[in-house]
Amino acid sequence: MSSHYEAPIRKPLIIGDKNYHDVTVDVARPVEGRANKQWWIAFTIALAAFLWGVGCVAYTVGTGIGTWGSNKTIGWAWDITNFVWWVGIGHAGTLISAVLLLFRQKWRMAINRSAEAMTIFSVIQAAMFPVFHMGRPWLAYWVMPIPNQFGSLWVNFNSPLLWDVFAISTYLSVSLVFWWTGLLPDFAMLRDRAITPFTKRVYSILSFGWSGRAKDWQRFEEVSLVLAGLATPLVLSVHTIVSFDFATSVIPGWHTTILPPYFVAGAIFSGFAMVNTLLIIMRKVSNLEAYITIQHIELMNIIIMITGSVVGIAYITELFIAWYSGVEYEQYAFLNRATGPYWWAYLLMMTCNVVSPQVMWFKKIRTSIIGSFIISLVVNVGMWFERFVIIVSSLHRDYLPSSWTMFQPTFVDAGFFIGTIGFFFVLFLLYSRSFPVIAQAEVKSIMKTSSETYKRQREEQGNDNHSH
C-alpha cells in the first residue's frame, strides 16, 4: 500500500466498500440464484422472436430469396445491412477487451466479459446473413478452398466476400478463445462455490481444471496480452474487409477509399452503444451497480462521442469529396441520398449518428443513466440506417436511369432481422444467468488501486509518493 502511487484525481471503479469476497458473491449471485419472473418473460419474448426468425429463414431457404424485397437492381438490402450492423456491434467487445487492455484501461475490467459475450453473440447473428442470403445456401461450403473432385476447383481469392468468410470465421474463433481464456479463473470460482453435483460437474468441465498457480497466472497474462495484440489488428481488419464489400465496387457512393476506417469507426460507435444499452440494464437487474458505475457509462459515452464525431467527419468528407470530385454520378449519389426518395433514411442517419452523440459533450447528459440509454438506442438505430443508406440508396439509383428502382422490404426481411435480435437476446439472457458476467479475477486485481475503500484509505493516510 504504502509504496503505491495513484493519482487522487482518479475516481474509484469499485464503489461501496467491497472486499474480495463481496466481489465473488456479487458476481456469483446471478448464476447461483434462480431466474425471476422478469427474466422468464424476457427470455420467452426473445425465444419467440428467435423462433419466428427461424420460421422466416426456413421459408426463405425453402421458397427462395424472392420472398425478400430485394430485386434485380437492389440485390443487397436488409440482409447485408443487418450483417454489417451485427458485425459492427460485435466490434466493441473486442475493442473493450483488447484495445483497452493494450492501453491499460482499468475501467474495462468490469465490462469486458459482457462486451465479449456481446461480440460473440452478435457475430453469430451476423454470420447467418452471409449464409442465408445465398440463393443456394446448401452449397455454402464451396466458399472454402477444400480439395475436391471438380479437378480441385478452388475459390477466387480476389473477392471481398471470400475475405469476409475468412475475416468473420477468424474473428469469431479468436474472440471465442480470448473470451474463454478469460473465463477460466471465473469458472473455477463458480466450480469451487458450486453446491450441487451437477453445477460442480458443469463448471469443472468449463473451467478446464484451472487451479490458479503463479505459473498459470503468468502464462494467463501473457496469453491475454498476445491475444489482445492479435485481436486489435483483427478487429480493425474485419470491419475493413466488410467495408471492402462496398469500397472495392464501382458503384457511385460505394467506391470510396474512406470506407474502411469509417466503417471501423462506425462499428466502434454502434458497438459501444450496444454495450451501453445492455450494461445499463444488466447493472440494474444483476445488482452490479458497484462495479459498472456511472463512470464506466460516462467513459463509454465519451468513446461513443469520439467515434460518433469520427463518423460525422467521414460523412462530411464523403460529401466534400463528392462535390470536389467533379464526377456527376458521385455527386448525384449524394444528392440522391439527401433529397431522393430515401431522404428520410439519410436524415435519420445524420440525426442519430452526427447530432445525437454530440449531446455527450454535456456532462449532465453523459453521466445520466436514462440519457445514455436513450442515446445508445438512438445510435444503434442510426447505425442501422447508415448501412441501409449506404447499401440501398447507392444501388437504387446508379449509372443507368433505366435501372432505377425502389426497395420495399417484406415481412420475411423483417422477420429474419427480428429473429436475429431474438436469438441474440436468447443467448445473452442465457449467458447472463450461467456465466460470470464480470471478470471477477480482473476486478479483484484493481481492488487495491481503484476501489472506493482503498482510495479513501489513501486519502486519509496520504499518498506515499515521496517515499521512493
Next chain:
Amino acid sequence: MKVLYKSALLVAMASALTGCFNKSEPNYQYFPNMYEAVPYETYSEVSAFPNGKEGQIPAAGSIPRGFEPYEYENTTEGYNLAKANLKSPLDASEVNLAEGEQLFTIYCAICHGDKGDGKGNLVKREKFLGVPSYKDREITEGSIYHVITYGLNSMGSHANQLNQKERWQVTHYVLKLKSEL
C-alpha cells in the same frame, strides 16, 4: 491402443458412409439442382407425345433448308432409271477419295471387304454369305448411289448414316475400288 481405437472408428465411419453405394443403381446425389434437364433432351422419353419419344417425325413432304429430296423411287424402275441417268453432282475438286475411303471402311467394308471384293469380315467368319464382288456386277455411279440410299435385297438403306454428299464420296470410292479389281 488409443490410436488403434481411433483408426478403427475412422474405418468404420468411412465404410458406413460409402457402404450404401450400390453399383447396380445410380449413386446418391447431394441436392441435384440442375442434374435433370428441364427442356426435352434428344432421345429422351417424353410423356407429352403419344409414342413417348422425344424424336417426332416431321410432316410428310416438308423439306428442310439445305436438303434436296431424292427423286428416284425405291423400285426396280427407279433403280434402272438412276443407273442410267443419275450423275454425281460432285466436280473433280469436290471428290475426296480419302474421305470416301474412311466412310467406306466404316460403313461398307464389314461386308464388302476393304477391296470391295465381297470378302468382308462378316463373310469371312461366315456370319452370312452372298456378298458379291464389285467386279462381278454391272454398276454405275447412279446405281451405287441409289443402292446406298435405299438398300437392295439383303443390304439396308444407309441414308440415315450418310448424308447426300457423303454418299457421293462413297460412290466415287466404290468406283475406284471396282476399277482396281
